[in-house]
Amino acid sequence: MTHALRIGLLRLTDSAPVIIARNHGLFAQHGIAAEIVVSPSWSNIADGLAWRTLDAAVIFPPLAMMTALGRRGHAASLRPLCTLSRGGNTLVLRGTNPLATPWPTGPAGHQAFAQWQRGLGRRPRLAVVHMYSTHLLILRRFLRMIGVDMDSGIELVVMPPADMISALADRAIDGGCVGPSWGTEACLRGLGFLVGGSSTIVPGHLEKLLVVSDAAAGQADRLKAALGEAVSYCRAPANRHAIAQGLALPPEEGGLALPARATFATLDEKTTPEPVTFVAEEVTEADFDWITQDMFDLGWIDESEREAGPKR
Amino acid sequence: MTVLVADGNTRRARALSDDLRADPSLHVLSVPAGMALIDAVRQHQPDVVLVDMGRADRDALDSIRALSQPALERPVALFVDRDDVQLMETAFDIGICSYNVLDAPPDDVKPLLRAAIALYSRFQRTRGELTEAQRKLAEQKLVDQAKRLFMKNENATEDQAYRWFRRRAMQSARRIAAVAADYLSAHDRNDAP
Incomplete structure (x- = not known):
């Protein structure tokens, strides 16, 4: 490969290990020339991997598999290099929480949903x-846990994470499931309240992993080593403030223009029930079990693809 | 055939629409500013959508086929030409992609995509040239400022000042602008005339 290793990611807290690895010179120390491509949409990440304008990406497992x-439309030869983060997703709804706590499962949760929906006066528009x-x-599982059918009980919309703040403010959506630090930012701004998230629906689930294309295979070990060191840095509580400040910088200054206070909060389990946990480990089949089962239930993959899991 | 052009860059969108309108068989529409891409597709029901990949709301369109509820009457899919990998790579690299609305998939999407690639390349080249021109102007300004400061400090003529910077640049194998920037940093910029 003659060009720098192009790594795609979105403006999210759990992109931090890649940002840290670049800004702290860890890629360079391991002999990797890396170019970070901050993408506006997940489609750009998927297309970049499929059509070789990206060599690696920070991505969630379902999109990586698909x-x-x-x-x-076009298969990409990809392999999971390592995990980067677990958890951190938030379920945020607009307006006032009728319970003032995260919602319980079962009839009590259903009752809270019904009461909240009456206040809206319409079928809730929830974004992913x-x-x-x-x-x-996660949203589907949450709705099922409170007895709401995703197809008939809500209107599902797709929206980039950063856009959800203004969409909540404009009442264009009534809530959604979003990654860090956007859900926390919505709560801090008083735009919504937290009803649940990763820790209440699928505790410790694999959220982001780094996938690499064939073109990057030769650098996989060094890339993994650099990211391992970056994750160690991200895990140290003493570095949280510096990480949040760094991620708050604009991209041209090495950051991701994330909201600093919310980002800091998502790094600390004492300030949020849905913290991001940075982990650089091998991806295991167990990580994919619930994901492939749900994808199979939704009709996205067939039985053989479900059984193959991450080996795909 | 109805083509919807979805580009946040209004100049480029207009230029692409104008290019496409040269073909009388095409009915060309644009996504109005502020309207979500999916709403525009829902409203206009185009056959083909040409999308600037800088649009973050492309995800909504991209995933429409996975919705179990009918968000659109006609499904939409990313246009993929498996036989022309280079065309696809070029398109994604330059930041344009195309979606087909699948009720009656049109056969002639490739020429549309080629036209878009050509126009995006032209815009990229123009932007590159503009950036280069701006860089040269900024460098010239820096050199002029440094020369004036040198003339003041050394009681030298403009020609002597220029030759001093040029010699330094040659000795250190650097651009004159870089030497000028160092000179201004080493001296107080506020003293610069």
């Missing part, structure tokens, strides 16, 4: 960041 399977996202699977 891209590798060619469900968007991409159709093939862990967010959609």
Whole structure:
């Protein structure tokens, strides 16, 4: 490969390990020339991997699988390099929480939903960041836990994570499942309240992993080593403030223009029930079990693809 | 055939629409500013959508086929030409993609995509040239400022000042603008005339 390794990511807290690896010179120390491509949409990440304008990407497992399977028109030869984060997704709804706590499962949760919906006066419009996202699977499970059918009980919309803040403010959506730090930002701005999230629906689930294309295979070990060091840095509580400040910088200054206060909060389990946990490990089949089962239930993959899991 | 052009860059959208309108068989529409891409597709029901990949709301369109509820009467799919990988790579690299509305998939999407690629390349080249021109202007301004400061400090003529910077640049194998920037940093910029 003659060009720099192009790594695609979106403006999210869980992109931090890649940003840290670049800004702290960890890629360079491991002999990797990396170019970070901050993408406006998940489709750009998937297309970049499929059509070789990206060599690697920070991505959630369902989209990685669907891209590798060619469900968007062209199969991409991808392999999971390592995990980057677990958890961190938030379920945020607009308005006032009738319970003043995260919602319980079962009839009590259903009653809270019904009361909240009466206040809206319409079928709730709930957003996810991409159709093939862990967010959609988590939202679906949450709705099922409170006895609401995703097809008939809500209107599902797809929206980039950063756009959800203004959409909540404009009442264009009534809530959604979104990654860090956008859900926390919505709560801090008083635009919504937290009803649940990763920790209440699928505790410890794999959220972001780094996938690499064949073109990057030769650099996989060094890339993994650099990201391992970056994740260690991200896990240290003493570095949280610096990470949040760094991610708040504009992209031209090495950051992702994330909201600093909300980003800091998402890094600390004491300030949010839905913290991001950075982890650089091998991706296991167990990580994919619930994901592939839900994808199968939704009709996105068939039985053989479900059984193959991340080996795809 | 109805073509919807979805580009946040209004100049480029207009230029692309004008190019396409040269073909009388095409009915060309644009996404109005502020309207979500999916709403425009829902409203206009185009056969083909040409999308600037900088649009973050492309995700909504991209995933429409996965919705179990009918968000659109006619499904939409990313246009993929498996036989022409280079065309696809070029399109994605330059930041344009195309979707088909699948009720009656049109056969002649490739020429549309080619026209869009050509126009996007032209815009990219123009932007590159503009950036280069702006860089040269900024460098010239820096060199002029440094020369004036040198003339003041050394009681030198403009020609002597220029030759001093040029010599330094040659000795250090750097651009004159870089030497000028160093000179201004080493001296107080506020003293610069």
